[in-house]
Amino acid sequence: MDQGSSSWFLYFFLCTLLTSQLDGMYGEGTQKAPNNREIEKRILDKVMNTKVYDNKIRPVGAGGEGATVVNVNLFVRSIARIDDVKMEYSVQLTFREQWLDDRLRFDNFKPTPPKDLAYLTLTDSAKVWMPDLFFSNERQGHLHNIITPNVYIRIFPNGEVLYSIRISLTLSCPMILKLFPLDKQVCTLRMASYGWTTEDVIFKWKSNDPVQVTKDLHLPRFALEQFTTDYCDSVTNTGTYSCLRVDLLFKRQFSYYLLQIYIPGCMLVIVSWVSFWLDAGAVPARVSLGVTTLLTMATQTSGINQKLPPVSYTKALDVWTGVCLTFVFGALLEFALVNYASRNDQHRSAVIKQRKQWEAEQAAAMETAKAAANSRTPNSNKPIMALARNSTVGFDSTSGDDPACPLHFGILSTASCTKTWLSRFPSRSKRIDVIARIVFPLLFAFFNVAYWCAYVLRKEDPESLIQ
Structure with missing residues (x-):
């Protein structure tokens, strides 16, 4: 190989090496930073790691011990009907419950999550621990799945979990109809823990505005006058179970x-x-x-x-x-x-x-007899007249009473x-x-x-x- 060819080969090799180095330097600087969805997926994969998190075990209470406190609130979307015969009513509502699960906390992760990541979102409730709440006076119920299931779960950086779902329920409503149709009726919505006792799970109403009712609520035969919230813990032979109650007071139109x-x-x-x-x-x-x-x-x-x-x-x-x-x-x-x-x-x-x-006829007969007697004896008419008076006195008594109203001491007798x-x-x-x-x-x-x-x-x- 001559000297000219060697020079060109060396020059080409150096240019190729320099180009690769520049591509490496500027290529690293132009890579896109991961977006929030990617960060959210990484955090979810980390907190939902089955080696760390078990959704079959309930979270511990505040301070690492005690019962798990679940805060509940409702939004009544509509009340379809109130049936007097079956003594039941149908309601559609958005049900929300919120609790703290320290195992899902991610505000202490490294690297620190971006500040604009307010919460993580899930749609599969089977991935996290859920309270075993049920509606004790429910007769029928179903979830809403159009267009997608109307449910979501939000996990906040401090480990709080918010569960929200839209459901339709038909609930029993015993009525007292003594004043029907001038009556008022109270229909109750009861929610209780099915298996966890108060030593494990406690349900509480949200401190601010626990029950909300849509302003467009119109019923054909009733008017919702007021609603109140209360607690109805039940004691059975298996323990004491936490219970919440909403009383809806309806006035019949x-x-x-x-x-x-x-x-x-x-x-x-x-x-x-x-x-x-x-x-x-x-x-x-x-x-x-x-x-x-x-x-x-x-x-x-x-x-x-x-x-x-x-x-x-x-x-x-x-x-x-x-x-x-x-x-x-x-x-x-x-x-x-x-x-x-x-x-x-x-x-x-x-x-x-x-x-x-x-x-x-009797009067005519007496007149005839009187005329005959007068023709015989002029002075013999007295007995006949007496007889006539005696025979007519009973008929004279049948004459009508005085129609005038009598006065008793100047007062008209009613x-x-x-x-x-x-x-x-x-x-x-x-x-x-x-x-x-x-x-x-x-x-x-x-x-x-x-x-x-x-x-x-x-x-x-x-x-x-x-x-």
Whole structure:
């Protein structure tokens, strides 16, 4: 190899070496720094290392000993229905619980995590220890998985764990329906530990605003008046278990029942009184009116009871429908009494007519006898006149009473005036109708005053409604 070729080879070798060195120097400086997701993955892999963390063992309490404290809070998203027959209600809520697990702490890791990493996020709750909370009065329930499972877990640098999930529940709600439909009901949501006793796990309400309710909550037949939180630890033969409770106080909306039950009931009772103004001889009209209103009232009562559970006590609605049914039935019985009195009046009129005819015949006979006696003996008419007076005295006593109202020491007698006023209606059937026109409305008005005063003004203690 000549000297020129050797020089070119040496020059090429030196350029290649220099280029590789420069690439190494600048290449290291241009590598991208790891982003937060990569850092989060590294931290999760480290804290979730099965050699260090076991999700089957509960975390220790504060100070390294004692029970694990779990703080709970709820957000009520909606209440779908409140069923009076099944005595249950359906609710959708966001359930959150938070506790401290020192084994998941990562603020002391090296290198120190960036300050903008506020928490780690998980979607698989099986990777961490979870409290064994359950809803003790639940009948049905399901999780929400559209579009993805509505659940997340946040792990904070100090080891705190926040678990949040959206669930729908159907819960039992025992009701006391004595004041239905003027009642209030308390529906309870109970949460308790299934296996851990208070020596291991304690549930507590979040200190600030533990229960939140959406402002768009609208129920068709109820209004949520208030809600309270409380504790309900249960003691069994296996230990004492921590328990939380939310009491939701609902007031029933009365306007629906006023329009569907009370006003129609009043109208049916008033319609049954129309028969009091019909003639006693209008038998088909009065019977049809009475039977129709009675059947309508009975059908309405039956339809109402089908929407309510069979209970052993009397409800406020039972009192109303029972009294209305009694008034309608009473109007029908009143017609039966009027019809009976009318037939008696007709029989009595026939008897009086025959009696007057007999009296006329007797008077004519006496006049004939008197004329014959006068033609024989002028002075022998005294016994005959006495006989005539004796025979007519009984009929003179049937004359009507003085229609004027008598005065007793200058005071008008109410009873006498009432009797005088009733004398304007000679038949008993007519008098019964007139009395019914006054008595039935007065009694119904008195019942309404007593009913609404007894039930509307009655105050319920919410504590007495909690089952």
